[in-house]
Amino acid sequence: MRTIQTSQIVDAVAAMCIKGNTELPADVRARLEQAMAEETAPSAKEVLRQLLENADLAMNTKLPLCQDCGLAVFFVEVGDDVRIEGGNLRDAINDGVRKGYGEGFLRKSACDPLTRANTGDGTPAIIHFDFVPGDKLKLVYMAKGGGSENMSRVTMLAPAQGWEGIKQFVINRVAEAGPNPCPPTVIGIGIGGTFDHAAKIAKKSLMRRLDDTHPDPDIAAKEKELEEAINRLGIGPMGLGGKTTTLSVKMTVEPCHLASLPLAVNVQCHSQRHEEVIL
Amino acid sequence: MAEYKLTTPLTDDDIVKLKAGDVVFLSGIIYSARDAAHKKLFELLDAGKELPFDLAGSAIYYVGPSPAPPGRPIGAAGPTTSYRMDTYAPRLHALGMKASIGKGKRSDEVKAAMKEHTGVYFGATGGAGALLSNSITKSTVIAFDELGPEAVREMHVEDFPLLVINDSHGGELYAVPDREAAGIK
Numbered sequence: 227m228r229t230i231q232t233s234q235i236v237d238a239v240a241a242m243c244i245k246g247n248t249e250l251p252a253d254v255r256a257r258l259e260q261a262m263a264e265e266t267a268p269s270a271k272e273v274l275r276q277l278l279e280n281a282d283l284a285m286n287t288k289l290p291l292c293q294d295c296g297l298a299v300f301f302v303e304v305g306d307d308v309r310i311e312g313g314n315l316r317d318a319i320n321d322g323v324r325k326g327y328g329e330g331f332l333r334k335s336a337c338d339p340l341t342r343a344n345t346g347d348g349t350p351a352i353i354h355f356d357f358v359p360g361d362k363l364k365l366v367y368m369a370k371g372g373g374s375e376n377m378s379r380v381t382m383l384a385p386a387q388g389w390e391g392i393k394q395f396v397i398n399r400v401a402e403a404g405p406n407p408c409p410p411t412v413i414g415i416g417i418g419g420t421f422d423h424a425a426k427i428a429k430k431s432l433m434r435r436l437d438d439t440h441p442d443p444d445i446a447a448k449e450k451e452l453e454e455a456i457n458r459l460g461i462g463p464m465g466l467g468g469k470t471t472t473l474s475v476k477m478t479v480e481p482c483h484l485a486s487l488p489l490a491v492n493v494q495c496h497s498q499r500h501e502e503v504i505l
Numbered sequence: 506m507a508e509y510k511l512t513t514p515l516t517d518d519d520i521v522k523l524k525a526g527d528v529v530f531l532s533g534i535i536y537s538a539r540d541a542a543h544k545k546l547f548e549l550l551d552a553g554k555e556l557p558f559d560l561a562g563s564a565i566y567y568v569g570p571s572p573a574p575p576g577r578p579i580g581a582a583g584p585t586t587s588y589r590m591d592t593y594a595p596r597l598h599a600l601g602m603k604a605s606i607g608k609g610k611r612s613d614e615v616k617a618a619m620k621e622h623t624g625v626y627f628g629a630t631g632g633a634g635a636l637l638s639n640s641i642t643k644s645t646v647i648a649f650d651e652l653g654p655e656a657v658r659e660m661h662v663e664d665f666p667l668l669v670i671n672d673s674h675g676g677e678l679y680a681v682p683d684r685e686a687a688g689i690k
Contacts, residue, residue: 269526269668273630280636284581289635293571293581293654331580333571333654342541344653373586373609373631397689401682406586406609408631458686464608464630466668467680497632 228305228361230505232312232321235363238503239322242367243298243348244330246501247290250281253436254473254498261410261463261470270468277463277496288330292497295332296369298323298351301433307361319365320349335372354426362504366433369499374407375492380425383487392417392489393452399491400456400472405465408495412436413456413475416490418482428490431476433500440477449475463496473498510664514562515603517623523669525676529627530664535564535606536647537658539585543593545649546657550596557648557657560601564627567607569654570644571634579644579660581634584608587626591615598622610679611671619673627667628678640665 250258255278262274284291300319310318327334327348334348352370379399383391396415403411416428440446453475462468473496482488506526511519513533523529536558538546549556567587571580587607594605595618603624608631619625629637643661650656670678684690 276630276633276636280630280633283639284635287577287635289574289577289638290571290581291635292632293569293583293634294585295571331572331574333569333580335569335654344655346653376586394689397687401684401687401689404610404682405628405679406588408608455687455689458688459682459684460686461680461682464628465610465679495632 227307227309229309229311230363232310232315232318234505235310235315235318236322236325238505239319239365239367240326240329242365242501242503243323243326243332243369246367246369246499247295247330247332248284248288250284250291251498251500254496255281257436257473258496261473265463265468265470267462267466267468269466270463270470273463273466290332291499292371293333294335294371294373295327295348296371296499297336298348299368299370299429300351300353301356301366301430302353303356303358303364305358305360305362308363316353319353320351323348323351354430364502364504367501368433371495371497374411374495377403377407377493378428378491380421380488380490382421383489385485385487387487389448391487393455395489396452396491397455397459399493400461401459403493404461407493408497409461409465410463410470410473410496412473412494412498413452414492414494415475415477416492417477417488418480419488420482421488423480424488424490425492427478427480428492431478432492432494432498434476436474436498445477445479449477513564515564516562520603520623520625520673523625523672524674525669525672525678527669529667529669531564531627531667532663532665533661535566535660535662535665537566537568537570537660539567539569539655540589541652541655542649542657543590547593558659560597563602564604564606565597565602566660567605570638570658571654573644577638579638579641582638582641583634584629584631587611594618598624606667616671616675619671620675623673625669625673626671628670629665629667637665
């Protein structure tokens with residue numbers, strides 16, 4: 227058994243929240259630079275130029291990349307041989323969010339859904355736990371903005387609709403969202419599981435690096451097929467037209483019920499803020 | 506595509522010349538208001554009470570900035586998605602609001618109100634909140650402080666970079682998705 231102190235977790239989470247909101251990850255930056263090289267329309271190029279300038283400025287000033295510092299979403303992998311000491315793991319993560327969002331001058335965007343009263347400190351975080359072999363604790367953080375999240379959908383297709391039905395739904399969703407979710411977007415797709423699980427694995431897909439390739443060649447090909455089709459929509463950066471409507475499509479496929487074909491499309495803006503730490 | 510420098514309060518003459526795709530550098534005072542603030546503004550209107558700012562010639566910015574760190578007037582301050590304010594915008598245009606600033610599509614009702622009342626919808630670059638904050642020189646909460654990031658702020662802007670998305674003649678800048686090319690019905 228390896229012991230990890232909650233104080234260590236609080237500090238690591240706080241640091242991730244601040245870094246995540248102020249430093250555009252290298253994979254996202256590289257993809258935006260590639261898009262800028264590929265675009266020919268002046269308005270598309272200008273938007274991408276502004277986004278890269280914004281990333282430089284955020285890095286230098288420690289201002290958040292976007293005023294929407296998101297709901298804090300975590301995917302946590304707890305090693306079987308890890309013991310948390312000093313308190314509860316969920317509490318430690320929330321304490322870290324409170325500290326990071328406070329000390330980092332990040333916007334606190336969590337509120338009561340009915341009264342709309344702001345919780346005041348960015349908590350509660352949305353936390354997904356998993357248990358894995360080993361003696362490490364892995365925390366993956368994402369600042370999930372509301373504008374793009376609002377464009378996301380879950381649907382229960384009939385099995386007969388198959389891959390063609392999935393394609394129609396995903397591309398239509400992106401077409402209908404248009405400029406709203408701050409394109410060029412990243413599209414996280416969850417196929418399978420149950421109603422709730424499809425949404426969770428769609429979100430988990432967004433935690434992948436933009437430049438990775440799915441280990442299953444068939445799914446990798448399907449991701450590419452969707453990415454190319456979406457980019458033929460021509461919505462472009464901020465909806466002003468162009469070749470880059472999505473930066474990447476990431477898909478997770480898991481078994482489902484015989485009667486079902488659950489599909490979730492989680493839309494993510496270009497400010498794809500994700501951070502990872504292993505304790 | 507033309508380029509203009511405009512100063513608030515905005516007049517019909519300022520607005521009528523703008524065409525979708527024009528670039529505008531806006532200076533003067535603009536007011537921040539998003540979801541919760543609009544709800545409260547409408548409660549005041551419905552109660553026949555005075556609003557915290559003069560709507561005549563005004564520009565409302567759909568923004569909820571991040572907190573100002575020491576030494577800066579404001580934190581990151583980019584636009585939020587505008588359609589959530591679509592239910593409010595027509596009445597505000599009728600009462601004198603000349604411009605709204607945000608990102609994303611507007612409803613047919615808002616577009617009709619801009620035609621009828623000579624209004625304009627500006628887009629600012631979404632997700633460029635740090636960069637856009639450079640054009641805001643001063644920011645003061647003037648109403649609904651309890652709303653935190655959603656409070657109404659009076660913001661002084663200098664050459665705030667905007668793009669005309671919807672003009673007062675029915676013109677629109679956003680690309681129409683090419684469904685056929687993407688292979689969808």
